[in-house]
Amino acid sequence: MKKQSFVYGAAVLAAASIICKIMSAALKIPLDRFFLHEDGIGVYQSAYSIYNVFLAICVTGIPIALSGLIASSKSEEEASSLAKSTFVLVTWFSVVSAAGLFLFATPLAKLLSGGGSGVAAKSLRILSPALLVMGIISSRRGYFQGKSLMTPSAVSQLFESLVKVALGIGICALTYRSGIEYGAAGAIAGVTLGAFASAVVLEISFRKAKGAHGKANMKMAMKVLKISIPVTLGAFGFTAVMLADTLTVPKLLAEGGFSEAQRLKMFGYLTRANTVYNLPATIITAFTASAVPAIAAVKENAEKLSENTQRAIKLIFLAAFPCALGMALFSGEILTLLYNSSSHYELLALAGGMIVVMPFVQTTTAMLQTLGKVWQPIIVTVCSIILKIVLNFIFVAKIGVEGAPLATILAFLPAMLMNSFMLGKKTSIRGAIPVTIKLLLSAGISCLAARLIYTVHQGPVTLLLAIAFAAVIYGVLVIMSRCITKEEL
Numbered sequence: 112m113k114k115q116s117f118v119y120g121a122a123v124l125a126a127a128s129i130i131c132k133i134m135s136a137a138l139k140i141p142l143d144r145f146f147l148h149e150d151g152i153g154v155y156q157s158a159y160s161i162y163n164v165f166l167a168i169c170v171t172g173i174p175i176a177l178s179g180l181i182a183s184s185k186s187e188e189e190a191s192s193l194a195k196s197t198f199v200l201v202t203w204f205s206v207v208s209a210a211g212l213f214l215f216a217t218p219l220a221k222l223l224s225g226g227g228s229g230v231a232a233k234s235l236r237i238l239s240p241a242l243l244v245m246g247i248i249s250s251r252r253g254y255f256q257g258k259s260l261m262t263p264s265a266v267s268q269l270f271e272s273l274v275k276v277a278l279g280i281g282i283c284a285l286t287y288r289s290g291i292e293y294g295a296a297g298a299i300a301g302v303t304l305g306a307f308a309s310a311v312v313l314e315i316s317f318r319k320a321k322g323a324h325g326k327a328n329m330k331m332a333m334k335v336l337k338i339s340i341p342v343t344l345g346a347f348g349f350t351a352v353m354l355a356d357t358l359t360v361p362k363l364l365a366e367g368g369f370s371e372a373q374r375l376k377m378f379g380y381l382t383r384a385n386t387v388y389n390l391p392a393t394i395i396t397a398f399t400a401s402a403v404p405a406i407a408a409v410k411e412n413a414e415k416l417s418e419n420t421q422r423a424i425k426l427i428f429l430a431a432f433p434c435a436l437g438m439a440l441f442s443g444e445i446l447t448l449l450y451n452s453s454s455h456y457e458l459l460a461l462a463g464g465m466i467v468v469m470p471f472v473q474t475t476t477a478m479l480q481t482l483g484k485v486w487q488p489i490i491v492t493v494c495s496i497i498l499k500i501v502l503n504f505i506f507v508a509k510i511g512v513e514g515a516p517l518a519t520i521l522a523f524l525p526a527m528l529m530n531s532f533m534l535g536k537k538t539s540i541r542g543a544i545p546v547t548i549k550l551l552l553s554a555g556i557s558c559l560a561a562r563l564i565y566t567v568h569q570g571p572v573t574l575l576l577a578i579a580f581a582a583v584i585y586g587v588l589v590i591m592s593r594c595i596t597k598e599e600l
Contacts, residue, residue, distance in 0.1 A: 127265035132393040134272040138279050139386045142298050144450050146283050149379030150372060151291035155298050156382040157223040158234035160357040162241065162302065165208065167350040169201055169245040172343025174253035174264075177335050181257025187321075194254040194317075196331040202246030209242040225361030225374055233296040241303040244310035251313035253335075255320075263316040267309040275305030291375075344489045345476045348523075349392070349469055351496045356381065356515050359500060363507040377512040383450055384458035384516065388465055391434040395427060395470040407481045413538065420478065420534060421543040425594065427474055428547050431467045432554035433585050437578065438463035440562050444574050461516035468523045475530040482537045491529045498522040546594050553588035557581040 143152040177197050184190040212219070216236045220229030248267070255263045279301020287294030360381065364374045406423070409415035438445065442460040443453035472495070476488040499522035506514025534540050561581035565573055589595050 123261045123265045127268045129394050131268050131272040132390055134276050136386055136390050138276040138298075138301070139382075140449050141280060142283055143379070143383060143386075146280075146287040147291060147294050147298065147379075149383070149452075149454070150375035151287070151294050151379070152382050153375040153377075153379035154231045154234060154291055154295035156378065156385075157220070157231040157357055157361075158238050158295070158299050159302065160223075160353050161212070161219070161235065162238055163350045164354060165205075165242055165245060167347050168339075168343055169205070169249040170252065172339040173197060173201060173249040173335065174256060175342045176339035177250065177253025178257035179338065180331075180335060181254055182259075184257070190254065190257065192326055192328055193257075193331050193335065194250045195327045196329070197253060197335050198246045198250035199327040200246075200332040200336060201249045202243075205242045205245040209239040212236075212242065213239040223357055223361065224371060225363070225365035228371065230292040230371075230375070231295065233292050234299040237296050237299050238303055241306040244306050247310040247314055248306070251310075251317045254317065255313075258320075260320070263313060263320075266316075267312040270312050271305040271309035273305075274308040275301045277301070278304050341480065341485050341489055344492065345473075345480055348473050348476070348492055348496075349389075351492075352469075352499060352519050353385065355496065355500050355503065359503045360507055360512060360515050363504065364512065367508065367511070377455070380455040381458055381512050381515055383446065384455075384462045387438065387445060387449070387459055388462035391430065392466055392470050395430045395434075395466070396473060406478055410482065416537075417539040417542070420538050421540055421546075423474065423478060424471075424540060424543040425546050425550070427471050428467070428550050429589070429594070431470060432551050433558060433581065435463040435466045436554050436558040437561070437581065438466065440558050441565070441574065441578075444565070444569075448571050448574060455512065457513050458516060461513065461520065464520045465516055465523075468520055468527050472523050472526045472530060475527075475534060479530060479533055479537070482534075484533055484537070487533060488530055491526045495523045495526040498525075549592045549594050550589065553585055553592060553594065556588060557585035560584055 139152065139155075142155065143149065147155060177193060180193050181190045184193060213236050216232040216239075217229050220232040220235055223229075223231055252264045252267070255261070279298045282297035282300045283294050284297075286297035357378075361374045361378055364377055365371075369377065405419045406416065409419055439460045442458075442463070443456035446456055446459055447453045472492065476492060479488045499518050502518035502522055503515060506518050508514070510517075531540065558581055561577040561584075564580060565577045
């Protein structure tokens with residue numbers, strides 16, 4: 112395979128990530144609207160939150176750590192040995208995890224639903240085989256990315272999403288009439304089959320690239336594991352938030368006197384808000400992914416470092432502000448358009464605040480690690496997760512399911528400030544402040560203009576036209592206020 116340039120490779124992965132996230136929304140929205148509805152999608156998300164933990168470990172942290180080691184390896188045999196060592200390490204972990212998930216599905220499902228019958232047990236059992244191929248996925252993606260060959264990883268992600276969406280919806284359509292637990296399990300079967308499709312594509316590419324030589328070595332495996340721990344923890348933010356909500360929200364609702372059916376519905380409403388949140392949040396993270404290598408390349412040049420850091424912060428807010436304000440001002444209308452229901456629209460309005468906070472924390476954590484502060488931002492993130500859980504117990508108990516996103520915002524605001532402070536100690540970021548204010552004003556004006564248009568004549572077509580109009584106004588204001596330069600365009 113021909114080695115790709117960094118810019119080309121980054122663009123390929125970013126594009127694949129965005130397309131896959133759109134396809135993921137294309138799975139959850141019809142599943143929710145036509146088959147599972149709010150209670151069934153709550154069951155689906157309970158099981159998927161567990162899967163997300165393994166994705167964060169095996170598909171985020173370990174491939175990044177492995178790719179760095181392979182990039183600096185001295186021979187093809189060493190690179191292949193690193194990949195094989197990682198494969199053995201992750202496979203052992205995955206086999207034990209899959210067995211545990213299958214055998215203890217019922218008690219885990221009861222824990223996830225705050226007690227009750229544990230309707231997610233079938234979904235967890237069907238999900239468990241997906242963990243068996245994590246060794247292939249993590250080691251092969253890490254190998255290719257270390258060789259600056261991003262296309263195999265991107266193609267595997269696209270194949271996984273295609274299979275997940277097509278078979279997830281298809282199997283769910285055949286099973287949902289038997290009950291929500293069967294419908295959710297059918298949808299989860301698509302996730303499992305998608306993981307196998309991804310593994311097959313990567314393994315074929317790996318053998319074609321003649322990366323199958325070399326021998327597994329425990330010393331190499333431990334080296335990968337050691338590097339992957341801080342990387343995984345740094346990228347664990349929203350996954351940990353979702354897991355915290357899955358483990359605490361149903362339990363707190365149960366203690367508040369809500370029945371199991373009511374708990375599933377409320378968790379389904381929270382899932383809807385998170386599904387809408389997740390699309391712009393992922394795109395923002397993909398757009399700012401270039402910040403890390405851009406900062407790494409100029410660490411020794413103070414002026415360039417400051418320039419690139421400020422540019423990264425500007426890019427985060429450039430995308431986050433209009434998304435956040437748009438979701439806050441049109442929360443009910445967006446939910447009605449997607450799900451034909453605006454119930455608990457306040458959840459989506461609060462998720463708008465999360466769009467400003469969470470991508471900023473995740474991106475600046477990676478930036479700080481690049482600048483040598485490996486553990487400090489991770490400690491901040493871990494403290495935020497603990498605070499999030501504590502605030503869940505306070506807010507969910509007092510105001511219901513709307514307390515979950517409110518707890519996330521309040522828990523991660525200190526992390527946002529701490530990361531900004533630590534970045535400011537490493538390089539100058541003061542120049543980003545006036546630009547951030549101008550971006551917020553531009554987003555506010557454009558979103559309020561869209562709201563005014565929608566007030567005059569309401570309806571789904573008007574909503575889409577109002578959003579398009581807001582985007583045009585925002586673009587004009589951003590350019591006129593010189594928030595974006597010709598060079599950046």
